[in-house]
Amino acid sequence: MKMFKVFFDIEKEEQWLNKQLQKGYRCTKISGLGLYTFEKTDKRFVMRLDYQDYLSKEKYENYKGIYEDFGWSYIKGSQRGLQYWQKEDDDQNEIYSDRQSKSNYYKRLMNYVSSIGIMTLIFSYLVYKDSGLYLTEGLWSMEGALFWKAFLFETPFVLLRSLPAIMTIFFGYSFYKAYRKYSILKEK
Known part of the structure; x- marks a missing residue:
């Protein structure tokens, strides 16, 4: 499968x-x-x-x-x-058995997620810096049905161009979760 x-x-x-x-x-x-x-x-x-x-x-x-x-x-x-x-499965299924090794894992994970997040953020900047999201010339000056047709036609492409920025948000959230777990292990 x-x-x-x-x-x-x-x-x-x-x-x-x-x-x-x-x-x-x-x-x-x-x-x-x-x-x-x-x-x-x-x-x-x-x-x-x-x-x-x-x-x-x-x-x-x-x-x-x-x-x-x-x-x-x-x-x-x-x-x-x-x-x-x-x-x-043999009831000894954990890779990290002590706090220090688990803490080190979350620290490595934070570095991994932040490096990917920074790369997607830079890529997002390069995609948007000169063009913006909607690329159709005169889109915002169009009226009526012509505007809606052009707007709806281009929206899927906008979503695709927005993917790196969306991924940056997900990686930021993953970093935050790893940071919280790392902080909890360090405090105890």
Whole structure:
């Protein structure tokens, strides 16, 4: 079974993947474009997502080896970015067992989300700086049915051009959620 889904929140993605596992579908492949491949299984699995800053090849191999030693199967990842781990449910399903490692995870997550958010913000600025949202010349001076036809025709394109700005808002919200969790862990 294949499903297409896009996430702006790593924790929501992890929750969704675990819901699929509860329904009896084990994740076997994840493409970079949000295409998830599942296969039916009778076993109970759990999935965890992790974010790692850039790791050298040696450190990355050590990182993977540690997880695999604890029974985790590597689904997808790279030397920098999201890592997808899956294993059979055995009541030891957490990747981070102490406050410090969980706090470090949220700190890495904040850096990740803020860097993507800043890139989408810069891209939004470059898209809008000279042109604005509606590009039809004289649109605002048109009247009656001609105005509405031109306005409605161009609105889907405006929404498409607005996508980077909308994504910036989602990434900002994800940053805020990670920051709150990081702050709570630091306070205790």
